[in-house]
Amino acid sequence: MTNALPIVDISAFLNNGSLEEKRKTAKSLHDACVQFGFLYLKGHGLSIEEMAEIRTLSKEFFDLPEEEKQAISISKNDLARGYQKLGQNITLYAQDWHEGVDLYAPVDDDHIIKKRGLKTLAGKNPQPPRPPNFSKIVDEYVLKMRKIGMATMSAMAMGLGLDERYFDKYMENSFWVMRLIGYPPLKKVDNVGISCGEHTDYGCLTILNTDETTGALQVLSKSGEWITADPIPGHFVINIGDMVNNWTNDLYKSTLHRVIHTKTNYRVSVPFFFEPNFDAVIEPLPICVEQTGGKPKYEPIMYGDHLLSKVTNNFDVSDGK
């Protein structure tokens, strides 16, 4: 299992580089998305220390006493935002072996979720008193990720032969999701075989920030073998989700991946899911349909509906209090 994923430098899109630089970036992103749907991102502007800060915050939270963590449980909130203990997250009907804090874009009173009278996602992100500055660090990180996400979508638009601003209208009110994830090592006594079961991500772009643990994140290659996506210091791992898959009519595949963490350390990863606006309607782009046999393979879908269908299947809230 070698690490074969490509590296893309996004600086030209973040710093308004020349057209030539942008074209080069767009081409390398395009090739990475067609071949793997997974890549490493550099030139994103965050230092190694800035990347570490959010992981340190996550670890400090997971180190708190269980009842302090349970105080922000998703079951006490809107069944989506907040803490999930070990084994509470479900992928493909199987229990995952990680704990996590899920945070989502805020919803105001006239958001569709509120108008539909839904409970799921209708709450507020938790603001735990400890670790100190939790919400401030999270909010700052979200802003940085949205900027990187927007730049990457611009490069993607150019790589697809569209205006570089094409995706802006679909992404400007991004219904982003962020997860702080802690993975204890898998042990035979726990009787759980996998840390996070194989899945594709359901949105647009995942910007993943992991600690230095190797061998844990694995990506299914086109030839059907699992390749490890080991961290490269100072790089994010980016992968595309189902909505980009639909937009591109399968030209860019959302790639199956999983986590099997058998080393002895406690692993931390922080994926930021840069997602479309809740009400964005995603359907195959004509320019991609042309290149993929001439027939759209997907019906139009509102991103928020797709998200809700996923969120309501993924959590075991049977211990709801």
Ligand SMILES: O=C(O)CCC(=O)C(=O)O
């Ligand atoms: O922890 C990781 O490296 C990946 C997590 C993941 O795939 C996810 O949360 O969707």
Ligand SMILES: [Fe+2]
């Ligand atoms: Fe994932």
